Amino acid sequence: MAKKKDIAFVCTECGAEYSKWQGQCGECKAWNTVQEFRPAKATAGARRQGFAGALSEVKTLSDVDLAEMPRLNTGIGEFDRVLGGGLVAGSAILIGGHPGAGKSTLLLQTLCALAQKHSVLYVTGEESLQQIAMRAQRLNLPTDRVQVMAETNVAAILDQAEALNPDILVVDSIQVVHHPDIESAPGSVSQVRESAAMLTQYAKRQQTALFLIGHVTKDGSLAGPKVLEHMIDCSVMLESAHDSRFRTLRSIKNRFGAVNELGVFAMLEQGLKEVTNPSSIFLNRQAEASPGSLVTVLWEGTRPLLVELQALVDDSPGGYPKRVTLGLDQNRLAMMLAVLHRHGGIFTGDQDVYLNVVGGVKINETSADLASLLAILSSLRNRAWPKSLCVFGEVGLSGEVRPVPSGQERVTEAAKHGFTHAVVPRANAPRKPVEGLTVLGVSSLQEALDQVTSLLE
Numbered sequence: 001m002a003k004k005k006d007i008a009f010v011c012t013e014c015g016a017e018y019s020k021w022q023g024q025c026g027e028c029k030a031w032n033t034v035q036e037f038r039p040a041k042a043t044a045g046a047r048r049q050g051f052a053g054a055l056s057e058v059k060t061l062s063d064v065d066l067a068e069m070p071r072l073n074t075g076i077g078e079f080d081r082v083l084g085g086g087l088v089a090g091s092a093i094l095i096g097g098h099p100g101a102g103k104s105t106l107l108l109q110t111l112c113a114l115a116q117k118h119s120v121l122y123v124t125g126e127e128s129l130q131q132i133a134m135r136a137q138r139l140n141l142p143t144d145r146v147q148v149m150a151e152t153n154v155a156a157i158l159d160q161a162e163a164l165n166p167d168i169l170v171v172d173s174i175q176v177v178h179h180p181d182i183e184s185a186p187g188s189v190s191q192v193r194e195s196a197a198m199l200t201q202y203a204k205r206q207q208t209a210l211f212l213i214g215h216v217t218k219d220g221s222l223a224g225p226k227v228l229e230h231m232i233d234c235s236v237m238l239e240s241a242h243d244s245r246f247r248t249l250r251s252i253k254n255r256f257g258a259v260n261e262l263g264v265f266a267m268l269e270q271g272l273k274e275v276t277n278p279s280s281i282f283l284n285r286q287a288e289a290s291p292g293s294l295v296t297v298l299w300e301g302t303r304p305l306l307v308e309l310q311a312l313v314d315d316s317p318g319g320y321p322k323r324v325t326l327g328l329d330q331n332r333l334a335m336m337l338a339v340l341h342r343h344g345g346i347f348t349g350d351q352d353v354y355l356n357v358v359g360g361v362k363i364n365e366t367s368a369d370l371a372s373l374l375a376i377l378s379s380l381r382n383r384a385w386p387k388s389l390c391v392f393g394e395v396g397l398s399g400e401v402r403p404v405p406s407g408q409e410r411v412t413e414a415a416k417h418g419f420t421h422a423v424v425p426r427a428n429a430p431r432k433p434v435e436g437l438t439v440l441g442v443s444s445l446q447e448a449l450d451q452v453t454s455l456l457e
Contacts (some may be wrong), residue, residue, distance in 0.1 A: 010037040010189045012225050037190040069256075072167075072209065075113035078265060078274035079106070081301070082236055082249050084257015087168070089207040091256060092200045092231065094174075096214040096222045097238035102247055102265070103213050106238065106272050107170050108136060115145035118167040121160070125152040125176035139271040152186065154179050154195040158202055166208060171199060173213040175223060187215075192224040200231050229253060240267075244360050246281060247272060251301070260364065261301025279306040279417060282359040289387045292379030295419070296371035297392045297410040298363060304406070304413035306390070308358040309368065311375035316352045327357030328368065336395060340373050343399030343445045348380065367404040369395040370423070373445070374452055386455055388420040391448075393428070399445045403427035411439060423451055 009018040011034050016027040024031050071086030080086045083093070097103045104127070111120045124132060129150050136143045147164065151157050154177050161169055171177060177195040178186040185191070196212065203210035212232065215223040220239075222229060229235050235253040240246070249263040264278035275281060283295065283306055292311040297304050316322065325333050333355055340346050355372060357363055370393035378385050392410055394402040404410075407428025414422050415437040422439050429441035442448040 008037045009034050010225060012189055014226050035189045036184065072114065072118065074110045076110060076274055077276065078249065078263030079110065082251050082261045082263040083234060084254055087209045088256050089209060090204050091233040092203050092210045092212065093234040094212045094214050094229065094232045095236050095238060096216050098216055098240065101238045101240045102267055102272050103238050104172055105135065107211055108132065109139065109141060109271050111146055111168065111170060112136065112141040112143060114168055116142065119164065120146055120168045121164055121166040122146060122148045122170045123157050124148065124150050124172045126173060152176050152178055154198055158198060161202060165206060168209045170211040171213065173215060175215045189225045192228055196228050196231050246359065258301045262305065282307045282361060283417065289384035291382045291384045292375055294371050294375040294378065294385055295390045296368045297390060297414055298365065298367060299406045299410065304410045306413060306417060307361050309371050309375045310356045310358060311379045312354040313348065313351045313376055313379040316350055321350060322352040325355045327362050328355055336369055336373055339395055339397060339399060339445065344449055346377060351380065366394040367392045369393065370401060370448060383456065385452060386421065389452065389455065390414040390419040391423045393425040395445055401425045401442050401444060401448060411437065421455060423448055
């Protein structure tokens with residue numbers, strides 16, 4: 001039986017440690033996230049080493065070589081974009097996503113392309129080698145140089161990796177890998193923590209690009225301890241709607257590139273195919289303009305993205321109006337409706353308001369505020385805005401329209417897709433006229449309402 005001092009309790013959300021179990025974490029206030037953690041026992045050699053090991057070299061910051069680290073192209077442009085330009089030797093990358101999103105398919109396609117010039121090793125703990133071979137055959141991938149292994153023991157994985165010394169190592173998935181010296185089951189806090197630490201240390205020491213596939217919880221967040229996301233260099237999520245063949249790959253953390261970079265893929269019979277112009281997908285609109293529909297321009301990582309917002313405003317029969325959003329923050333919608341009433345004179349307290357982002361895109365920025373309010377107004381009055389109109393801008397609580405980052409790039413992207421009018425914050429209006437596009441700069445919500453209403457006259 002394990003000694004009490006060898007057992008700790010760790011919160012899977014924030015990593016806080018406790019001496020005994022408790023229902024709520026005192027640090028992050030999350031419930032039922034404190035789990036038992038059994039640290040791996042230190043070996044006698046490690047205990048004897050103490051401070052007698054070789055000291056690391058100390059340099060001044062000015063002496064550090066600033067030469068750019070070489071990157072490996074994965075052969076998939078959208079994947080390289082999300083990673084910040086390609087793979088960096090010695091980096092640890094965590095890929096999460098719901099079951100069936102295409103995580104294993106994406107990495108198998110990547111490995112088969114990289115294997116033509118680099119040594120690769122694919123370690124699977126959830127599938128058999130026959131299943132991987134059948135998938136590769138179905139996708140018509142070259143498999144003559146891809147090395148695969150079915151193993152869940154992290155010590156055996158590292159021994160084989162030391163012998164083969166691959167340039168790229170994939171572990172599918174980190175939740176099924178276990179350390180033989182830890183008593184808890186695979187997927188527990190202690191197993192994920194120790195296994196990920198050992199694999200990451202190996203990748204740094206051998207300059208091997210490491211891919212870890214991770215499971216997600218019901219709410220879509222990565223399963224396991226929060227410290228797992230701190231260990232790795234890059235964390236990306238592969239998201240998909242249940243009724244869509246399109247997949248979005250978004251970077252949540254990246255030490256070698258932009259955060260919130262977005263890559264779009266289409267799931268076909270030949271696997272995941274990159275979509276080089278994602279705006280064309282999300283702008284598949286009807287031939288005629290319809291009330292409640294409006295296009296806005298988002299900024300995803302390092303590029304603009306045009307998406308369509310759809311609003312539906314209807315009478316509330318029960319006396320308790322609904323506020324429902326898909327792809328946007330529901331609390332922000334309630335706040336914007338209050339601003340619309342106070343500074344625009346438009347009352348929606350007796351109406352159900354539904355707001356949707358077409359294509360399953362999730363908006364994580366405030367640049368869609370103005371477009372959301374104008375789409376709601378269009379549905380409320382049952383009058384369609386012109387299809388050639390594009391709107392973006394943040395709306396403050398005092399009714400002012402605030403500028404958003406990368407306004408010039410957003411305006412240029414709208415012009416490329418044939419829009420002729422754009423309502424933007426006054427501070428984002430370009431100094432030089434954009435060919436084919438009339439830019440209307442506004443500084444308040446009331447001014448924006450007047451500008452778009454004039455377009456219908």
